Amino acid sequence: MKNLRITVNGTAYDVQVEELGAGAAPAPVAAPAPKAAPAPKAAPAPVAGGTEITAPMNGTIVNVPVSVGQAVKKGDVLVILEAMKMENEIMAPEDGTVASIAVNKGEAVDSGKVLLTLK
Numbered sequence: 001m002k003n004l005r006i007t008v009n010g011t012a013y014d015v016q017v018e019e020l021g022a023g024a025a026p027a028p029v030a031a032p033a034p035k036a037a038p039a040p041k042a043a044p045a046p047v048a049g050g051t052e053i054t055a056p057m058n059g060t061i062v063n064v065p066v067s068v069g070q071a072v073k074k075g076d077v078l079v080i081l082e083a084m085k086m087e088n089e090i091m092a093p094e095d096g097t098v099a100s101i102a103v104n105k106g107e108a109v110d111s112g113k114v115l116l117t118l119k
Contacts, residue, residue, distance in 0.1 A: 050099045050117040055109045059083030070098045079115050
């Protein structure tokens with residue numbers, strides 16, 4: 001018996017494979033049913049005319065030290081994103097006011113996801 005991990009459409013399955021000798025008929029194997037994907041959360045409505053700050057890489061939100069309505073200056077830390085065991089500070093590209101925050105502490109995000117919007 002060999003233990004293998006097979007990934008199908010992003011879902012990993014641990015399986016055991018038995019090597020059969022010549023002339024042996026393979027035994028039927030029942031594959032486990034994939035788990036249902038969690039329902040996506042509704043994203044907040046985008047702010048018209050605002051600057052969207054997006055995740056530069058996949059990771060987990062460690063902290064969001066700003067709040068809606070807070071004035072920020074260029075270079076201020078908006079979000080701290082952990083990726084590959086490193087904390088990355090996502091900074092304001094310009095002066096502005098936080099119009100909306102689209103993520104929460106502990107949330108996993110994909111590259112390109114909108115984290116917050118400045119106006």
